[in-house]
Amino acid sequence: xxxxxxxHPSPPPASFRPSDxxxxxxxxxxxxxxxxxxxxxxTIFVTxxxxxxxxxxxxxxFNDPQVSFREFFMTTQWQPAIGxxxxxxLVSATLTTSLIxxxxxxxxxxxxxxxxxxxxxxxxxxxxxxxxxxxxxxPTVVYGFFALLFVTPLLRDLLGADKLGVYNMLxxxxxxxxxxxxxxxxxxxxxxxxxxxxxxxxxxAMGATPFEASIQVILPxxxxxxxxxxxxxxxxxxxxxxxxxxxxxxxxxxxxxxLEAAETMTAHIARISGGDLSYNTIDYNSLFAIxxxxxxxxxxxxxxxxxxxxxxxxxxE
Amino acid sequence: xxxFTYPQEQDLQxxxxxxxxTAWIWQIVFLSALLLAILSLSAxxxxxxxxxxxxxxxEFKKDPLTISQTPIDDLQKEELLTILQTSLSKGxxxxxxxxxxxxxxxxEDLYSLVLERIIQVKTLETFPLYDSLFRKAEIEAYVQExxxxxxxxxxxxxxPRFLTSPMSSRAEFAGVRTALFGSMWLVTIAIAFALxxxxxxxxxxxxxxxxxxxxxxxxxxINNLAGVPSIVYGMLGLAIFVRAMEAFTSGAMFGITDTNxxxxxxxxxxxxxxxxxxxxxxxxxxxxxxxxxxxxxxxGVGATKWQTVWSHVLPNALPGILTxxxxxxxxxxxxxxxxxxxxxxxxxxxxxxxxxxxxTALPIQIYQWTARPQGxxxxxxxxxIIVLLSLLLTLNATAILLRNRFQxxx
Numbered sequence: 001x002x003x004x005x006x007x008h009p010s011p012p013p014a015s016f017r018p019s020d021x022x023x024x025x026x027x028x029x030x031x032x033x034x035x036x037x038x039x040x041x042x043t044i045f046v047t048x049x050x051x052x053x054x055x056x057x058x059x060x061x062f063n064d065p066q067v068s069f070r071e072f073f074m075t076t077q078w079q080p081a082i083g084x085x086x087x088x089x090l091v092s093a094t095l096t097t098s099l100i101x102x103x104x105x106x107x108x109x110x111x112x113x114x115x116x117x118x119x120x121x122x123x124x125x126x127x128x129x130x131x132x133x134x135x136x137x138x139p140t141v142v143y144g145f146f147a148l149l150f151v152t153p154l155l156r157d158l159l160g161a162d163k164l165g166v167y168n169m170l171x172x173x174x175x176x177x178x179x180x181x182x183x184x185x186x187x188x189x190x191x192x193x194x195x196x197x198x199x200x201x202x203x204x205a206m207g208a209t210p211f212e213a214s215i216q217v218i219l220p221x222x223x224x225x226x227x228x229x230x231x232x233x234x235x236x237x238x239x240x241x242x243x244x245x246x247x248x249x250x251x252x253x254x255x256x257x258x259l260e261a262a263e264t265m266t267a268h269i270a271r272i273s274g275g276d277l278s279y280n281t282i283d284y285n286s287l288f289a290i291x292x293x294x295x296x297x298x299x300x301x302x303x304x305x306x307x308x309x310x311x312x313x314x315x316x317e
Numbered sequence: 318x319x320x321f322t323y324p325q326e327q328d329l330q331x332x333x334x335x336x337x338x339t340a341w342i343w344q345i346v347f348l349s350a351l352l353l354a355i356l357s358l359s360a361x362x363x364x365x366x367x368x369x370x371x372x373x374x375x376e377f378k379k380d381p382l383t384i385s386q387t388p389i390d391d392l393q394k395e396e397l398l399t400i401l402q403t404s405l406s407k408g409x410x411x412x413x414x415x416x417x418x419x420x421x422x423x424x425e426d427l428y429s430l431v432l433e434r435i436i437q438v439k440t441l442e443t444f445p446l447y448d449s450l451f452r453k454a455e456i457e458a459y460v461q462e463x464x465x466x467x468x469x470x471x472x473x474x475x476x477p478r479f480l481t482s483p484m485s486s487r488a489e490f491a492g493v494r495t496a497l498f499g500s501m502w503l504v505t506i507a508i509a510f511a512l513x514x515x516x517x518x519x520x521x522x523x524x525x526x527x528x529x530x531x532x533x534x535x536x537x538x539i540n541n542l543a544g545v546p547s548i549v550y551g552m553l554g555l556a557i558f559v560r561a562m563e564a565f566t567s568g569a570m571f572g573i574t575d576t577n578x579x580x581x582x583x584x585x586x587x588x589x590x591x592x593x594x595x596x597x598x599x600x601x602x603x604x605x606x607x608x609x610x611x612x613x614x615x616x617g618v619g620a621t622k623w624q625t626v627w628s629h630v631l632p633n634a635l636p637g638i639l640t641x642x643x644x645x646x647x648x649x650x651x652x653x654x655x656x657x658x659x660x661x662x663x664x665x666x667x668x669x670x671x672x673x674x675x676x677t678a679l680p681i682q683i684y685q686w687t688a689r690p691q692g693x694x695x696x697x698x699x700x701x702i703i704v705l706l707s708l709l710l711t712l713n714a715t716a717i718l719l720r721n722r723f724q725x726x727x
Contacts, residue, residue: 032623033525039517040526040535043597046590047538050549053556111350119344128351135358137709139651141680142361142702145687149695150364178357211340232544239546241654246687266548266654273551273658279560291552295545302544306537 054295057288064282072289076254078268080283089254090290093262097173097244098237100258104177105233109184110226116185117192118214136182144246147175152247159259167249167261176243180233187232191225192218228305235301239294241266265290365706368699369474371449374460374467375489378437379404397427404435429482429490438489441467443692475700483666484677488686488693493701498668499581499661499676500650500708506585506672507592507649512642514589515596519638522597523604524626543594551658554587559659568673579660582672587659588652592645599641603634636723643716647709653680679705 062069066083075086112132116125152171156164164170195218203213219226249261250271263271269287277284324332392400398419402410413419413430422430432438441464444456449471460469482492518539526532558566559578566583567576607630615625631638661681669676679701686698 026621029621029623033521036517036521036525039514040521040532042514043518043539043542043593044535046542046553046593049557050545050553053553054549057556108350108353111347112354115344115347115351119347131351131355131358135354137647137651137713138361139653139680139705139709141651141653141684141687142365142706145683145698145702146361146364148687149368150360178354181354209336209340211343212336215343235544235546239548241546241548242684245654245657246684266546269548269552270654270657273555273660288552288556291549295549298544298546298549299541302541306540 050295054288054292057285058292060280061282061285061289064285066282067286078252080272080286083282085286086254087265087290087293089252090263090265090268092254092256093169093244093248093252094238094264094266096169096256096258096262097176097248097264098234100170100173101176101180101237101240102230102233104174105180105184106230108177109181109229109233110188112181112185113188113192114214114219117189118210118218132182132185135178136186138179140179140240140242141246143175143179144242147171147243147247151175164259165249165261167247168259169244169248169262170258172244172246172248173258175247176237176240179240179243180236183236184229184233187229188222188226191222191229194225195221224308224311228308231301231305231308235298235305238301239266239298241270245270265294365699365702367445367447368696369703370446371472371696372444372453372456372469373472373693374441374444374464374469375438376441376464376467378439379435392428394424394427397424397431400431400435401427409434425478425481433485433487433490440489440693443696474696475703479697479700480704483668484664484682485666486664488691488697491686491697493679493682493704495665495668496677496679496682496701497704499665499678500680502581502669502672502676503585503588503656503678504646504649506582507588508642508646510586510589511593511596511645515593515642515645516600516638518593519597519600519604520626520631523601524622524630539594539597543598546654547591547652548654548658550587550591551655553590554583554655554659558583558586566673568671571673573673576673576675579675580673581669581676584656584659584661584676584678585672587655588649591652591655592649595645595648596642599644600634600638603637603641604630606637607633636719640716640720643712643719647712647716650708650712651680651705653684656681657684679708 061067062072067085072085072087074088075084076088076092077084077086078089112128116128120128148166148171151174152164152166152168155168155171155174156166199217199221200213203217208217244264245267248264248267250263250267251261252268253260253262255262269290272283272287323329401413401419405413410419419427442460448456457469460467479492480497481494482490483495485491518535522532522536522539526535562583563578564570566578566580566586567573568580568582611629611633612625615629620628656678661677665675665677683698683701683705686694686701689695
């Protein structure tokens with residue numbers, strides 16, 4: 001057993017002081033940390049460049065003698081060809097399709113979330129959840145195909161082809177709702193599952209049925225999380241492009257009638273920039289003004305939802 | 318003062334039964350929401366399949382039997398070449414020969430030329446799969462009446478030829494080859510940008526960042542970027558990559574002169590920025606899942622911070638990071654709107670030959686073909702959707718396998 005002594009570290013040299021370890025300057029370590037910080041900071045840079053790029057071009061648009069701020073926000077005709085730039089023509093379609101999408105996805109998504117979190121057996125969950133995940137993973141252009149070539153013909157059969165055109169906001173909105181459904185249901189389910197079990201058990205102990213426990217106790221407790229889900233859903237609907245670009249028509253029109261065709265903000269950007277658009281024209285700059293509005297609206301919605309979620313976490317953890 | 322009385326036993330039973338009945342009805346309502354979701358998914362898949370196969374009414378300008386005795390499907394390259402030489406005018410043949418010498422072309426290529434130039438197949442009408450299967454007699458009668466000269470044939474629009482032939486202005490000959498190559502280039506560039514940057518940022522946020530103002534802002538900003546509409550990224554890419562950095566993205570810096578900024582490089586970088594938040598958030602989750610005991614063990618034997626991260630944290634987080642990046646890739650494959658803005662070309666029949674060439678991508682083709690009014694374009698859109706969804710399915714299956722195979726439970 002004499003070898004064991006070999007395992008002892010050799011004594012430090014006479015000149016060694018323990019404080020040397022602390023003082024040792026590790027340039028590599030510092031450089032790496034700086035580099036990683038730069039990579040993290042790059043994401044801020046992305047946001048800043050979005051604001052600068054969109055803001056800069058939008059400013060060019062508003063400085064154009066043909067356009068006025070007042071006209072942009074107060075009028076309802078969007079006809080770049082004859083110099084009319086009233087954003088409400090596009091906003092009306094965005095609002096209509098988003099509202100339809102929420103009217104479809106909110107009740108369905110919430111019901112699905114309640115079923116999955118309150119009723120479903122683990123076995124049923126393991127079958128049902130992946131289906132929602134598949135729905136969430138389908139590219140939006142495929143949903144566009146589905147809206148134009150399945151839902152629209154179906155609706156035209158139901159409502160009459162004279163009432164509903166080939167392009168309409170109703171079909172686009174419904175399909176958008178199906179697209180957002182998984183998002184609403186998964187966020188709501190997280191919120192419902194975060195409600196402490198003690199509340200659930202207390203409700204059952206009082207003799208509540210599963211339905212009463214869900215609706216009168218758990219749902220109110222999870223309301224803020226569900227609110228966050230709704231807001232994120234709206235933000236997704238507002239920013240969605242391909243479904244509306246394919247299915248809701250290519251004419252800007254101020255209307256809230258879902259049976260009509262009208263172009264949303266996103267679809268307008270996609271259609272105009274898809275063609276041969278020359279730089280620095282008023283058409284080109286107007287797209288950046290629309291995109292800036294879109295960015296700001298979704299940013300505010302996302303911030304509100306994040307704030308709600310963080311507030312909600314504090315409550316139970 | 319009224320005296321409180323307990324309800325009679327049968328009344329109580331009734332109340333309770335009524336409450337449970339309500340509960341039961343609502344359970345069915347909640348379940349039906351899920352069933353509706355399943356129904357939509359099935360309707361969507363069936364609609365795509367319905368469009369991609371079915372009867373086609375078509376006519377020939379020239380009957381193939383007048384050209385050769387054997388069916389032209391079975392002809393050899395030399396025979397096809399002779400047919401082209403004899404049937405095409407000298408000028409037309411010379412022009413084709415100039416584009417690409419006829420002898421060097423593949424038999425496939427010559428076959429399409431024979432179909433396109435000599436026989437000139439023309440699709441008159443397409444029928445969906447459901448009708449083709451269950452209403453065959455009606456379709457036959459209808460075609461007989463409307464197009465007396467037409468032939469009716471059951472056709473699958475999704476064929477090996479569809480995968481390997483380039484874009485064409487005629488739906489019968491169009492394929493997704495160029496679009497597939499475009500998509501692959503795009504995803505490669507996107508992930509080559511987003512993976513290192515995203516993992517670096519995630520390491521910083523999980524391992525290095527102290528809880529101070531700037532780091533909180535960075536984290537909040539990443540969550541917000543994940544919610545920015547994809548079309549806004551498209552506008553960013555248009556202004557920065559396509560225009561401001563045109564010298565780089567058009568390849569002019571490297572001596573390529575025939576393109577503008579609307580190249581694979583611009584689109585790939587735009588897509589890279591779009592998936593960056595996704596990569597960061599997934600990588601953060603993966604790093605977060607590595608238990609602290611591993612870090613402490615590394616520190617305990619005297620490793621520096623970076624040694625700990627590089628040799629202990631990262632290897633353990635790798636499966637999660639890879640899964641996350643595959644999910645990011647599938648997002649990049651399916652995303653359409655930014656590509657429209659950045660300027661994917663819609664008609665490109667030559668394969669992209671590098672990051673600085675013009676391109677088209679799979680979702681762009683689907684969008685273009687869906688937007689056309691003719692039925693045969695809807696049919697190839699459906700076929701392209703099947704290709705796209707199979708690609709996504711493969712990617713996601715890989716991610717799941719990877720996760721199950723390598724993920725360690727601590």
